[in-house]
Amino acid sequence: VAGFILTFHFTADMAADLKGSLGVLLNNKPLAGLLVEVIRLGFGISVAAVIGKIAMAAGGVNKKMVTDSYLAPVSDFFNRYGVFLAWLILALIGLYRISDIVLGVISNVFYQDLGFTKIEIASVVKTFGLFMTIAGGFLGGFLSIRYGVLKILFMGAVLSSLTNLLFMVLADMGHNLPMLYLVISADNLAGGLASAAFVAFLSSLTNIRFTAIQYAIFTSLMTLVPKVFGGYSGTIVDALGYASFFLITAVIGIPVLILVWLSGKYLGMRNGI
Template sequence: MKSSKISWLSGWGQALSVFADRRAVIMFFLGFSAGIPILLIFSSLSLWLGEAGIEKKAVTFFSWAALGYSFKFVWAPLIDELPLPLLTRLLGRRRAWLLIAQLLIMTGIGIMAMTDPSQGQDSLVQMAMGAVLLGFAAATQDIVIDAYRIELAEAEMQSALAATYNAGYRIAMIVAGAGALFLASGFGSEKGHYLYSAWQSTYLIMAAVMLIGVFTTLIIREPARQRPPRPYQGTDYVRLVVVFLIAVSVFVATFIVVGRLWVIGDEANPFLLFGHEAFRIVCSISAAGLVGYLLVKAGLVNAQMAIETWVAPVKDFFSRYGMKTATLLLLLIGLYRISDIVAGVISNVFYQDMGFSKDEIATAVKVFGVVFSLAGGFLGGLMSQRFSVLKVLMLGAILSSATNLIFIGFSNAGHSLPWLYFAIVADNLASGLAGAAFIAFLSSLTSVSFTAVQYAIFSSLMTLIPKVIGGYSGTIVDSAGYPNFFLFTALIGVPVLLLIVLVQRQLAQHSSTST
């Protein structure tokens, strides 16, 4: 009995020791850099827009500015393939792209800081442009950091790297969330007493905080586990970028044209609105893909290079797992965080509607909540070191869906600090645990030969459907009320449980047939 207890303690001690590794520390600081932009597009921006008098529907539509996170798989191959003049030679492939992304993030935050959204439609358009640039640059930074993490260490250590990355990410969320709210409040802006200069100063300070990420990029080393460079000329890469830019232009143009041809009012049923936007996205992706295919066939870009860039990573994934298992894996990836993300889009607006002040939200949500999110992430990483990742995923999925039911009671209770803290603790603990386990799971599915591309595909799928639905969260709340909205977010997480069971069975069969 004593021997088994010592063995048990030794196992947990080994699991804990990996968190002190130098590579885990690196991922902590890179996680911090990745965590700064997201709330500046979502919750902090939603409070800014709310104070500026922008209506609720328009506030939640701004969450679409972060759809760059959901489509980053489109340009992730360029990050894998394209060397940057001078910078790649000086810093290496990963660090060069990381530095560029971080400088663009600072530029996007700066554009938003120099825009007063209360000054009319033109100002809102400029704010949207800054938010889109911020979303694009932040998604690019994520592509590079994810690839860097996977190349930095073996698969057995990925759960620990995911946990320390998550810890840095969550601490950055305190800075960009609670820190931004405290700063804006301290500079004099409140609901009912909007002051643009307060938010301007706040966002400029957030841009300066990104220098921590820049400094980290400059002092770390390139990862050792990299695939050999491709045998292509500089002109091949230029032509590849041209094809990509043309395809992106076609996507944007098609999205605008289809929206003008099929107009639907904001007062329509939320599910019809979602179907409308889904149709526009499908049409736009199809048009961009068709144009890209025709340009490749016409010889504008090296056909073999195009295949290796966009087709080979997908083919590799389906070849390794088979059609059935790969399809189930993609479904699980696309739906796993749906309850969490859809509910999170409108969370700050919900707290405001419950009568909480910005300081109360900052203290409870952005500090207290993030501490428990850190605890959940650490617990998720530790459990993933000791147990099957899929078992931890199941626990995370159950908790993520169930905690949304707490918000139904919260919405009925109204302005209640005990309900606020209870909901925040449960929600963030579940989110942190599920997030750390899910990052480790996605990393285990990725081939080192296509690190950036495959992980970008996975993480894009993870956010695409939830963010599109989340863009209509304000509309759903207006039509159905908060209790029904939170019931909806809990129920859409139930199919995820079945998917985890099916994936577990398929992976077991795949493992037995391949050995």
């Protein structure tokens, strides 16, 4: 972890220079910034992995503890599902909530830019929205039991993308409290439904011997990629405007639909369905 953090610290100036040069070359500063940060992330992970391997080889870390606690759960997952299906599932886990998380990063700023007061935001988004999320969670759980997890997982992905388009309508209408209630109702119901199905899906993937570690890995992966992209939400809004940004958050949910379908297909083949 220290190696990962130090890598980001010492590459900050270099990254800033590279963003400037690449931004001029590509004539696209947001894209240049994204590419540089992705490279920094990959480099940081690589440095951390090398440091960990050296520490294990030097005897500074209990190899058996590392193997039992970290390597065995990962190895078990790949052994049970095979390399192709395991990577397919991991891709689905990493991208499933990308539409909601990327939009969520900028949502409070968006509401304030439309002129909603902090009291209105707290009442509608935080309080009313919480009840809608809980209702969506109960609905998602019920439907998952009734129709199967993968079908509701697919439905949740569709609804999460489609409800993001409502934010485009809100952006066009401006300060409109009834419309805000409608948008939050739809978005949070969809988010709650998708989350319930997703939790059920993740739970079905774990081995009872490694439940804690595998579930921790899955939930960490669930937010990693969306948070990385979400860090550039403000830059995208500045460059393209809110309407285009919300359209992008809806479109990036399309690959998730393909991943859900493929995962369901290969899981069905694996289970003989």
